[in-house]
Amino acid sequence: MEKGTWEIKKGFAEMFKGGVIMDVTTAEQARIAEQAGAVAVMALERVPADIRKAGGVARMAKISKIKEIMEAVSIPVMAKVRIGHIVEARILEAMGVDFIDESEVLTPADDKYHIDKHNFSVPFVCGARNLGEALRRIAEGAAMIRTKGEAGTGNIVEAVKHMRTVMSEIRRVQGMPFEELATYAKEIQAPVELLQKIKELGRLPVVNFAAGGVATPADAALMMELGADGVFVGSGIFKSKDPEKMARSIVMAVTYWSDPEMLLKVSEDIGEPMDGLEIETLEVKLQERGW
Numbered sequence: 133m134e135k136g137t138w139e140i141k142k143g144f145a146e147m148f149k150g151g152v153i154m155d156v157t158t159a160e161q162a163r164i165a166e167q168a169g170a171v172a173v174m175a176l177e178r179v180p181a182d183i184r185k186a187g188g189v190a191r192m193a194k195i196s197k198i199k200e201i202m203e204a205v206s207i208p209v210m211a212k213v214r215i216g217h218i219v220e221a222r223i224l225e226a227m228g229v230d231f232i233d234e235s236e237v238l239t240p241a242d243d244k245y246h247i248d249k250h251n252f253s254v255p256f257v258c259g260a261r262n263l264g265e266a267l268r269r270i271a272e273g274a275a276m277i278r279t280k281g282e283a284g285t286g287n288i289v290e291a292v293k294h295m296r297t298v299m300s301e302i303r304r305v306q307g308m309p310f311e312e313l314a315t316y317a318k319e320i321q322a323p324v325e326l327l328q329k330i331k332e333l334g335r336l337p338v339v340n341f342a343a344g345g346v347a348t349p350a351d352a353a354l355m356m357e358l359g360a361d362g363v364f365v366g367s368g369i370f371k372s373k374d375p376e377k378m379a380r381s382i383v384m385a386v387t388y389w390s391d392p393e394m395l396l397k398v399s400e401d402i403g404e405p406m407d408g409l410e411i412e413t414l415e416v417k418l419q420e421r422g423w
């Protein structure tokens with residue numbers, strides 16, 4: 133099969149729809165994620181709550197760590213690179229990871245430019261807080277979008293804000309006559325061709341997951357209710373008191389997000405969720421990285 137075409141990259145991301153992608157830092161965590169029913173894992177050095185706590189520069193995970201995770205599971209393995217770090221991305225592509233996340237959770241390598249993702253065979257996912265940001269990333273070649281939220285806080289409010297923003301901007305585009313699209317494209321700094329596509333499809337042209345701050349099964353189901361195609365969870369699982377239970381319950385909640393009886397059942401026995409942080413108290417907002 134031809135490798136690395138736009139259709140293949142985009143189609144691969146579509147296979148994750150309705151699923152949960154879990155951040156993992158060890159082979160052991162990757163196995164927990166796979167057994168819980170994650171559709172993919174994201175290899176990184178530390179989960180966002182720990183990155184936030186430790187401060188300093190957060191980079192691509194150690195090669196040995198990523199290899200260990202790739203060997204431990206049969207589901208796809210994603211890994212993060214710093215925004216604009218072309219070489220970290222080339223290294224991950226050479227390793228054969230399945231997907232790259234050009235992520236604001238790591239310290240940016242470039243304060244102006246994101247990676248030209250068309251230059252890679254491996255597909256990329258990128259974060260966005262609004263439609264303009266999502267479309268700029270897609271124009272650069274991202275085959276999947278995730279709303280940013282505020283990673284590592286266990287606070288769902290920013291994830292909700294970003295998903296609601298993207299969805300309401302899509303609805304606005306749907307109602308716009310064609311002659312207004314060019315001006316709106318200029319306003320949100322997005323290519324007009326992509327806005328035309330959105331008007332046609334009534335959604336983003338790639339899969340859009342929610343991320344950043346999911347800490348309970350109810351949080352995960354809320355993001356599905358708001359229109360997410362699936363959910364990324366990191367700290368919410370591995371900073372909870374019982375990661376195995378929490379991972380399983382979050383997967384169930386994403387599958388049965390519209391069934392309150394089922395949500396009640398899967399929310400009953402999850403152990404203690406991670407501690408949460410108020411957004412107003414944060415010194416660093418990861419969501420502000422990238423543009």
Ligand SMILES: O=C(CO)[C@H](O)[C@H](O)COP(=O)(O)O
Pocket residue numbers: 155174179180181233235237278280282283284285286343344345346364365366367368
């Ligand atoms: O950047 C990500 C998506 O790839 C993180 O996995 C996600 O944002 C995790 O956030 P949290 O730790 O709050 O669940």
